[in-house]
Amino acid sequence: MIITIGREFGSGGRELGKRLAEALGIAYFDKEIVAEVSKNTSLAYDYVQNIIEKRPIVYYPISIGHSFEDYNNYITKEYYSVHSEQDKVIKEIAAKSNCVIVGRCADYILRDLHPYRIFVYSDMESKIKRCKEKGEIDASLTEKKMIRAIKQIDRQRGEYYEFYTGARWGDKENYDLMINTSNASIKDIALGLAEVIKHANK
Amino acid sequence: MIITIGREFGSGGRELGKRLAEALGIAYFDKEIVAEVSKNTSLAYDYVQNIIEKRPIVYYPISIGHSFEDYNNYITKEYYSVHSEQDKVIKEIAAKSNCVIVGRCADYILRDLHPYRIFVYSDMESKIKRCKEKGEIDASLTEKKMIRAIKQIDRQRGEYYEFYTGARWGDKENYDLMINTSNASIKDIALGLAEVIKHANK
Numbered sequence: 348m349i350i351t352i353g354r355e356f357g358s359g360g361r362e363l364g365k366r367l368a369e370a371l372g373i374a375y376f377d378k379e380i381v382a383e384v385s386k387n388t389s390l391a392y393d394y395v396q397n398i399i400e401k402r403p404i405v406y407y408p409i410s411i412g413h414s415f416e417d418y419n420n421y422i423t424k425e426y427y428s429v430h431s432e433q434d435k436v437i438k439e440i441a442a443k444s445n446c447v448i449v450g451r452c453a454d455y456i457l458r459d460l461h462p463y464r465i466f467v468y469s470d471m472e473s474k475i476k477r478c479k480e481k482g483e484i485d486a487s488l489t490e491k492k493m494i495r496a497i498k499q500i501d502r503q504r505g506e507y508y509e510f511y512t513g514a515r516w517g518d519k520e521n522y523d524l525m526i527n528t529s530n531a532s533i534k535d536i537a538l539g540l541a542e543v544i545k546h547a548n549k
Numbered sequence: 550m551i552i553t554i555g556r557e558f559g560s561g562g563r564e565l566g567k568r569l570a571e572a573l574g575i576a577y578f579d580k581e582i583v584a585e586v587s588k589n590t591s592l593a594y595d596y597v598q599n600i601i602e603k604r605p606i607v608y609y610p611i612s613i614g615h616s617f618e619d620y621n622n623y624i625t626k627e628y629y630s631v632h633s634e635q636d637k638v639i640k641e642i643a644a645k646s647n648c649v650i651v652g653r654c655a656d657y658i659l660r661d662l663h664p665y666r667i668f669v670y671s672d673m674e675s676k677i678k679r680c681k682e683k684g685e686i687d688a689s690l691t692e693k694k695m696i697r698a699i700k701q702i703d704r705q706r707g708e709y710y711e712f713y714t715g716a717r718w719g720d721k722e723n724y725d726l727m728i729n730t731s732n733a734s735i736k737d738i739a740l741g742l743a744e745v746i747k748h749a750n751k
Contacts, residue, residue: 468721517721519670525727526745535748542741547733 348445349462351454356500357474360467366537373445402510455512473529550647551664553656558702559676562669568739575647604712657714675731
């Protein structure tokens with residue numbers, strides 16, 4: 348049983364993943380993947396974290412010059428090495444045991460294993476509330492700036508997913524179940540969702 | 550507890566609605582609504598059925614003439630009288646008891662009651678399989694024609710929803726939970742979904 352969770356920032360996807368893993372008695376992976384990739388590539392945790400879930404940024408020179416080309420080649424190479432390492436780590440994890448994996452296009456990477464693919468979303472009001480409660484966003488920001496920050500993270504996740512999978516992030520066709528966590532207690536719904544997944548014949 | 554179900558044709562939304570109502574011990578409404586509207590408007594069941602879940606079709610005359618205008622006015626008036634009667638019937642049903650209502654923009658009509666809004670969808674292969682099993686489509690049609698027929702019904706439902714609510718049919722923002730029934734046993738998942746709904750604080 349492999350469960351993958353795509354999630355909008357601030358929608359509580361990580362909490363849902365943890366609670367599902369608990370309810371189903373299986374492993375949960377999120378930042379552990381970053382740590383493993385960091386170890387295997389000898390790149391700093393924060394650097395790997397920063398690259399993961401973003402599409403590659405290629406800098407186009409104003410005038411074509413060797414230095415720009417070399418720089419781009421270097422960046423692109425490093426980007427791909429991090430991502431191919433991440434692929435490897437995710438596949439190893441899934442091969443070892445039943446688990447819940449949050450983000451990282453795991454639904455696509457593990458498609459041959461037919462994971463149960465969940466997408467978690469919510470309205471902006473709930474996102475802000477949740478981010479404030481969990482301290483996931485700088486509380487001194489104005490609401491307008493918080494909205495901009497949340498939207499930017501989701502835009503990056505969407506671009507990354509699209510770049511990586513060729514499919515659209517959050518499009519229902521790519522998921523088995525999509526859950527709106529606006530005004531919902533994630534603790535309360537995780538148990539029911541676990542029952543849905545148990546019976547999904549995946 | 551009011552549950553509304555939007556559903557793609559052939560996705561098993563009606564079966565899911567019935568099973569949810571059973572699991573939650575509440576009433577289920579679908580074609581009963583057509584019968585009630587038919588009774589109240591003195592229009593034939595099939596005629597009402599045909600109008601419901603379609604947006605109005607207005608015929609534009611090539612040259613402006615009284616006869617066309619009168620015809621359009623007549624059609625439009627009847628369309629709106631069926632729909633305002635349907636609104637009334639749906640609101641009466643929801644006021645009387647906890648229930649599951651399938652289709653008919655009930656999510657929008659009952660928005661003040663904050664229903665739990667489900668959308669049911671599946672891939673085309675599952676739709677065809679389900680339609681054949683349930684005899685919901687002319688089995689003598691070629692697969693190509695079946696796909697065309699299924700897509701046309703969904704297009705009509707989408708246009709109707711959009712015309713009626715101003716929102717997009719099947720857009721995740723308009724639902725609390727979206728479930729992909731491709732390769733899934735609806736009987737098996739209904740029990741888990743009932744648990745999710747029970748705990749959704751709606």
